[in-house]
Amino acid sequence: MRAFVFTDTSLARHAGQFVWLAVDIDDAANSQFLVKFPVTGTPTLMVIDPKNESLALRYLGAASVPQLEELLHDGAALVRGKQLSGADEALQRADRLENANQSRQAAEAYEEAIAAAPRKWSRSGRAAETLIAALRHARDYERCASRAVDLYPQVAGTASGAAVADRGLTCALRLADEQKPHPDLTAALTKAVRAEIQNPKNGLIDGDRAALYLSLIAERRRAHDDAATQSLREELAAFLEQKAAAAQTPAQRASYDFYRARVYRDLGQPEKSIPMLEQTERDFPNDYVPPLWLSRAYSAVREYDEALSASDRALARVSGAGRTMVLDLRSDLYAARGDKAMATQTLRDAIAFSESLPPGQHDQSTIDMLKKKLDKM
Amino acid sequence: MKRFLTALLLTAAPLLAYGKEVLPFIDNDYPKALAQAKKKNVPLFVDAWAMW
Numbered sequence: 001m002r003a004f005v006f007t008d009t010s011l012a013r014h015a016g017q018f019v020w021l022a023v024d025i026d027d028a029a030n031s032q033f034l035v036k037f038p039v040t041g042t043p044t045l046m047v048i049d050p051k052n053e054s055l056a057l058r059y060l061g062a063a064s065v066p067q068l069e070e071l072l073h074d075g076a077a078l079v080r081g082k083q084l085s086g087a088d089e090a091l092q093r094a095d096r097l098e099n100a101n102q103s104r105q106a107a108e109a110y111e112e113a114i115a116a117a118p119r120k121w122s123r124s125g126r127a128a129e130t131l132i133a134a135l136r137h138a139r140d141y142e143r144c145a146s147r148a149v150d151l152y153p154q155v156a157g158t159a160s161g162a163a164v165a166d167r168g169l170t171c172a173l174r175l176a177d178e179q180k181p182h183p184d185l186t187a188a189l190t191k192a193v194r195a196e197i198q199n200p201k202n203g204l205i206d207g208d209r210a211a212l213y214l215s216l217i218a219e220r221r222r223a224h225d226d227a228a229t230q231s232l233r234e235e236l237a238a239f240l241e242q243k244a245a246a247a248q249t250p251a252q253r254a255s256y257d258f259y260r261a262r263v264y265r266d267l268g269q270p271e272k273s274i275p276m277l278e279q280t281e282r283d284f285p286n287d288y289v290p291p292l293w294l295s296r297a298y299s300a301v302r303e304y305d306e307a308l309s310a311s312d313r314a315l316a317r318v319s320g321a322g323r324t325m326v327l328d329l330r331s332d333l334y335a336a337r338g339d340k341a342m343a344t345q346t347l348r349d350a351i352a353f354s355e356s357l358p359p360g361q362h363d364q365s366t367i368d369m370l371k372k373k374l375d376k377m
Numbered sequence: 378m379k380r381f382l383t384a385l386l387l388t389a390a391p392l393l394a395y396g397k398e399v400l401p402f403i404d405n406d407y408p409k410a411l412a413q414a415k416k417k418n419v420p421l422f423v424d425a426w427a428m429w
Contacts, residue, residue, distance in 0.1 A: 001424065001426075002424075002426070006399060006400055006402070006424070007399060008399060009399055011399050011400055012399045012400075014400070015399070015400050015401060016419075017419060017420075018400075018414075018419055018420050018421065018422040019403070019410050019411075019413045019414040019417060019419060019420075019421050019422070020400045020401055020402040020403065020410075020422050020424075021402065021403050021406070021407060021410035021421060021422065021423045021424070022402040022403070022404050022405065022423075022424050022426065023405060023407070023423055023424065023425040023426070024404070024405055024426060024427065024428065025425055025426065025427050026427055026428060027405045029405045029406070030405055030407070032407070033407040034425075037423070037425070039425045042425060042426050042427040043424055043425060043426045044423075044425040045422070045423065045424055045425075046422070046423040046425065047420050047421070047422055047423075048411075048414075048420065048421040048422075048423060049420060049421075050411055050414035050415045050418075050419075050420065050421050051415070053411070056420065072422065075420055075422065076420055079420040258429075287428065288428070289428050289429050292429070322427075322428060322429065325429065
């Protein structure tokens with residue numbers, strides 16, 4: 001959103017209507033904010049009533065300019081204390097429950113909102129996609145996938161429809177991973193995701209369209225359909241190259257780096273991502289992310305000295321919670337180089353650092369995951 | 378933190394902290410933003426993001 005949406009000059013008319021706060025969830029300065037307003041994925045957009053610091057609205061995921069304008073409109077109305085309809089009241093209650101990490105209860109409230117919605121309710125898309133997100137967050141994968149199938153026809157052809165299909169497919173794939181496959185749900189959601197990828201009118205931002213491709217690839221990979229997996233990866237690579245070539249600013253071009261690096265790695269061509277990542281590092285010399293991805297790319301082509309050098313630069317630039325990720329990848333790098341002692345020590349460093357993070361950024365599930373990884377070393 | 382690590386393998390997009398923004402964002406200072414919102418009597422909009 002930072003490269004494409006918040007730079008859109010049509011939003012200038014809203015500048016005075018809000019105070020705008022950017023919260024880097026890695027930054028230790030934000031730990032207290034994150035205790036009060038937990039973030040489970042990025043971006044998370046919120047509108048807060050400053051009078052009592054209450055959450056008026058919460059939205060997980062990137063928004064296009066029209067979607068953002070709807071959120072601004074709805075958020076401002078909620079803060080003004082506009083008389084709420086039953087559906088709007090339930091939607092706001094659901095957002096607040098999700099913010100309180102009560103996803104199951106939030107899902108029930110989102111269902112209430114959907115059931116109470118008047119015809120042509122402008123919030124129906126947001127309610128549908130946040131319901132599916134809440135069910136996924138609650139790990140109720142079966143209901144997540146089946147409700148996504150139910151709701152998709154009502155929001156098809158919109159960015160919300162794409163989110164419903166994509167999140168629902170993620171849940172269907174989780175069911176398969178848990179040995180509880182629902183081929184019918186998976187097939188329906190795969191078809192929906194494919195339709196949204198091919199629909200140029202749904203207003204999706206490019207990153208979200210790339211994420212849809214990754215879901216389709218995940219589905220074909222689980223089906224052991226190597227030819228289709230490869231074909232989709234090539235299609236995604238072509239899409240990303242076209243978009244990156246058309247980027248108007250270094251930030252816009254860099255916004256495709258993650259997906260490009262990933263798809264080239266998966267295609268077995270990690271060397272193709274090195275020039276673009278080097279360019280991004282030159283464009284943004286203070287950011288730790290470009291050298292972090294570079295370290296992975298160099299490692300994949302077994303140029304371990306270059307990989308370690310890039311990891312050194314990432315480590316020197318990172319501050320806050322992102323350090324865990326840099327250390328974890330550095331441990332992988334040592335392991336790939338065959339240096340088990342350094343791999344183990346670096347993973348221990350990652351765990352120690354992660355354990356030292358303040359409330360709001362301390363995440364036990366990550367610590368557990370790292371410890372599990374350490375046990376296997 | 379799991380979100381940070383899984384993002385490497387799953388679908389989170391990198392959102393790099395640059396680009397000329399049209400909206401006057403305050404960076405990483407909730408108390409300041411909150412005070413301004415109270416003073417101006419306008420809502421607070423938050424973009425919670427990550428660099429990766």
